[in-house]
Amino acid sequence: MQHLPVSLKLAGCRCLVVGGGIVAERKIELLLRAGADVRIVAARLTNRLVEQAADGAVTVAGGRFRPALLAGCRLVVAATDDGPLNRRVAAAADAAGVFCNVVDDNTLSTFILPAIVDRGPVTVAISTGGRAPVLAQRLKSQFETLLPARLGQLAERAGRWRELVKKRFATLGERRRFWQAFFDGPIAEHLLAGRDARAERAMRESLIDRPAPPAAGVAWLVGAGPGDAGLLTLRGLQLLSRADVVLYDRLVSPAVLDMARKDALRLSVGKRAGERRMTQERINALLIEHVRRGERVCRLKGGDPFVFGRGGEEALALAAAGLPFEIVPGISAAPGCAAYAGIPLTLRGESSSVTFASASLEQGREPDWAVLARPGQTLALYMSIGRLEATARRLIDHGLAATTPAALVADGTTAAQRVLRAPLAEIAARAAAAGFGAPAILFTGPAVAVSPALEWFRPGDGVSDAGFAVAPPTARTAEATMPSRRSRPLTASPASRTRTASR
Numbered sequence: 001m002q003h004l005p006v007s008l009k010l011a012g013c014r015c016l017v018v019g020g021g022i023v024a025e026r027k028i029e030l031l032l033r034a035g036a037d038v039r040i041v042a043a044r045l046t047n048r049l050v051e052q053a054a055d056g057a058v059t060v061a062g063g064r065f066r067p068a069l070l071a072g073c074r075l076v077v078a079a080t081d082d083g084p085l086n087r088r089v090a091a092a093a094d095a096a097g098v099f100c101n102v103v104d105d106n107t108l109s110t111f112i113l114p115a116i117v118d119r120g121p122v123t124v125a126i127s128t129g130g131r132a133p134v135l136a137q138r139l140k141s142q143f144e145t146l147l148p149a150r151l152g153q154l155a156e157r158a159g160r161w162r163e164l165v166k167k168r169f170a171t172l173g174e175r176r177r178f179w180q181a182f183f184d185g186p187i188a189e190h191l192l193a194g195r196d197a198r199a200e201r202a203m204r205e206s207l208i209d210r211p212a213p214p215a216a217g218v219a220w221l222v223g224a225g226p227g228d229a230g231l232l233t234l235r236g237l238q239l240l241s242r243a244d245v246v247l248y249d250r251l252v253s254p255a256v257l258d259m260a261r262k263d264a265l266r267l268s269v270g271k272r273a274g275e276r277r278m279t280q281e282r283i284n285a286l287l288i289e290h291v292r293r294g295e296r297v298c299r300l301k302g303g304d305p306f307v308f309g310r311g312g313e314e315a316l317a318l319a320a321a322g323l324p325f326e327i328v329p330g331i332s333a334a335p336g337c338a339a340y341a342g343i344p345l346t347l348r349g350e351s352s353s354v355t356f357a358s359a360s361l362e363q364g365r366e367p368d369w370a371v372l373a374r375p376g377q378t379l380a381l382y383m384s385i386g387r388l389e390a391t392a393r394r395l396i397d398h399g400l401a402a403t404t405p406a407a408l409v410a411d412g413t414t415a416a417q418r419v420l421r422a423p424l425a426e427i428a429a430r431a432a433a434a435g436f437g438a439p440a441i442l443f444t445g446p447a448v449a450v451s452p453a454l455e456w457f458r459p460g461d462g463v464s465d466a467g468f469a470v471a472p473p474t475a476r477t478a479e480a481t482m483p484s485r486r487s488r489p490l491t492a493s494p495a496s497r498t499r500t501a502s503r
């Protein structure tokens with residue numbers, strides 16, 4: 001961070017603006033909105049500035065800049081098109097220890113003015129560090145449409161009630177919970193809709209007439225998706241950002257975890273290779289313990305909580321303890337990785353069903369290979385990387401063609417995603433040679449064959465730091481590479497359908 005965003009209290013503070021043109025006029029407008037005592041140095045003024053000077057809204061301190069004019073100033077803005085003059089102002093400001101903004105000159109400036117969304121007293125400042133003002137303006141318009149028009153009134157009212165709430169609730173935790181419920185609840189809704197009297201009544205009821213409810217703990221079992229933070233659901237994000245405690249798995253991506261409240265307690269309950277696993281019983285006990293304390297616990301699980309995530313066991317433990325919970329589905333690894341690797345899970349005429357299964361042996365028991373080896377379906381095998389060779393062999397032994405198209409997707413949906421395509425009989429050797437590791441998911445079936453034509457995701461260039469897709473997928477002419485249904489080359493011999501590794 002090259003600039004620290006701060007909110008300055010400028011009411012009554014002297015600020016000097018050098019320049020009297022249209023650019024200076026805009027900066028002066030901002031300073032006046034903050035209540036600054038604006039002095040102008042300029043040989044010529046715009047009509048509006050002349051009027052403002054006549055009204056006493058600003059003071060003209062002369063036509064020529066002298067360093068002495070900086071005395072008593074908090075800020076100075078150099079808004080002239082005279083380069084040497086701007087530099088002189090910046091140097092004098094530096095010597096006097098006054099922060100200086102030189103319009104359009106990031107190097108000379110010791111402060112910059114961000115783009116501002118003003119819902120006073122709520123302000124959002126957007127800065128690109130002076131690098132891309134047009135981008136800052138675009139973001140500003142996005143915020144303008146996103147933020148409710150009466151957000152300022154909401155904050156204003158909350159500010160007025162703050163002391164009352166402080167008296168009503170003794171601890172910081174209780175107050176925070178009150179305010180969280182307040183901003184999520186009907187009182188805030190009334191205020192945003194302009195129903196101030198109803199808001200006032202509801203606030204009175206909740207603070208004075210009704211006894212404070214005991215802190216109610218709750219567990220939220222939230223699916224974090226397979227990796228790309230943009231795949232977290234809106235509900236998941238809302239709950240994650242409210243939780244007091246976050247219990248998360250190893251597979252949860254750091255970008256998702258970043259969306260938790262900064263002061264939330266974060267507990268990793270996943271295992272890393274070589275480390276001892278926290279037992280499921282211990283995780284259940286931790287969940288129950290925190291919920292019983294009245295905390296809001298977000299149990300963040302990779303993918304979907306109910307797909308090989310033992311979310312069922314955790315929910316059962318909560319239910320048995322009589323504690324409230326909510327389950328928020330997530331995008332499981334199979335649909336997530338399939339989408340990002342261009343593998344349709346079903347494809348008309350080719351694959352009429354999809355099976356999610358685990359390749360690992362549950363309590364030493366083999367999966368029902370005969371069912372998994374049925375043709376005409378897509379098979380998504382979780383936890384397969386450790387037993388790839390044996391898995392492929394079993395599927396082939398149970399009737400699947402050795403040439404069945406297969407794809408292994410590792411670190412799917414993330415910037416590290418790798419996809420390996422090979423006939424089923426070859427996939428294990430190829431994966432070993434290419435150094436594929438966990439987490440990875442194996443897909444087999446005829447629909448896998450079309451995936452090279454649907455490869456839209458290029459790891460690293462479509463996902464931002466925060467994990468949100470910032471660029472639309474590069475439009476590839478799918479028609480050109482994908483056979484039309486009528487020509488039906490997909491139903492040709494399985495060997496001709498199998499594409500080999502493309503990465």
Ligand code: SAH
Pocket residue numbers: 226227251301302303304305306307308309331332333334337381382383384409410411412413414438439440441442
């Ligand atoms: N509840 C999770 C699955 C947990 S089991 C879900 O719904 O996705 C863990 C297995 O999920 C891994 O062994 C791997 O097979 C798969 N997996 C999870 N994230 C993955 C990713 N980003 N890329 C590939 N496979 C992934």
